[in-house]
Amino acid sequence: MSDQNTSDQKQFEEFLAFQQGVIDEFRANDGKVGGMFEGSTLCLITTTGARTGRPRTQPLGLMQVDGQDLVVASAGGAPTHPAWYHNIRKNPIVTVEKGSRTFRAIASIPPGEERDGLFAQIVAQEPGYGEYQKNTDRVIPVVVLHPVDLAPDRVKHLGDELVEVHDWLRGELKDLRRRIDDVVEGRAGDVAAAADTGDGGVLARLRSHCLDFCHALHIHHAGEDIGAFPVLRDRFPALAPVLDRFAEEHKTVVELQNRIKALVEEFAPDRDDPVRLRAEVEDLASRLEAHFDEEERQLVTALNAMGPAPERG
Structure with a gap:
């Protein structure tokens, strides 16, 4: 294995270890995380791997627009969509951990103008997402999380x-x-x-x-x-x-x-x-x-x- 490959593998392992630390802290503190995420609202999303079929959990920033939970496939402005986004394109059923609550949801991808309107409201709340969009040529997707287990007295859908x-x-x-x-x-x-x-x-x-x-x-x-x-x-x-x-x-x-x-x-x-x-x-x-x-x-x-x-x- 080349030195570059060794370095890349080490960075990937360090990222996984960091991410697992965030997940562990989230679960131990009812969704509260310190460090660089102090004061941020996070959630954990567990998707099904598009290629492996295995559960994959990652922390994501949780946004709300008109009472609806949203996450953004920004990947920090990277040139490609994150793996979890490809997972929901293959299987939209996910598990969401939000604070101390865990629920199943179906993830939808609003198209076109609807996505643009939601993204504008997200940027108004968190300008950093706007900077991420400036740093990449891809259109950063917005993903809406719809709880599956709706209340029994809800209106007809x-x-x-x-x-x-x-x-x-x-x-x-x-x-x-x-x-x-x-x-x-x-x-x-x-x-x-x-x-x-x-x-x-x-x-x-x-x-x-x-x-x-x-x-x-x-x-x-x-x-x-x-x-x-x-x-x-x-x-x-x-x-x-x-x-x-x-x-x-x-x-x-x-x-x-x-x-x-x-x-x-x-x-x-x-x-x-x-x-x-x-x-x-x-x-x-x-x-x-x-x-x-x-x-x-x-x-x-x-x-x-x-x-x-x-x-x-």
């Missing part, structure tokens, strides 16, 4: 609204399947479209319900594709592969629901096999339920971090 929409669609899908069972099993005497009832019979009601359900599902997925997904992709880069997969699943669902809609609209009791119709709908139902479950598992935490759901009139 966007992730909660997603679950509500999914539950409504699940209910509509269940009702659609029940109506198809009516047709398949002949539980009603007016299966034929021309039945002598005021509403057109079981088959007419099935067609109407199918159209309503397919339209509602289309609106929901279109809203995700052009609204929620691009915002989530900007703020949580780690979710990009998941969001791409969900968008592709939406295309598959469209093809399947169009096939089912055609089968329902063209179905003739004296000509077509209702069991085939039920099998097609069961295929759609199983795929949709798996899709809803996976979206909720992957996205609800991130959506809830985005803030309250809008009021619906």
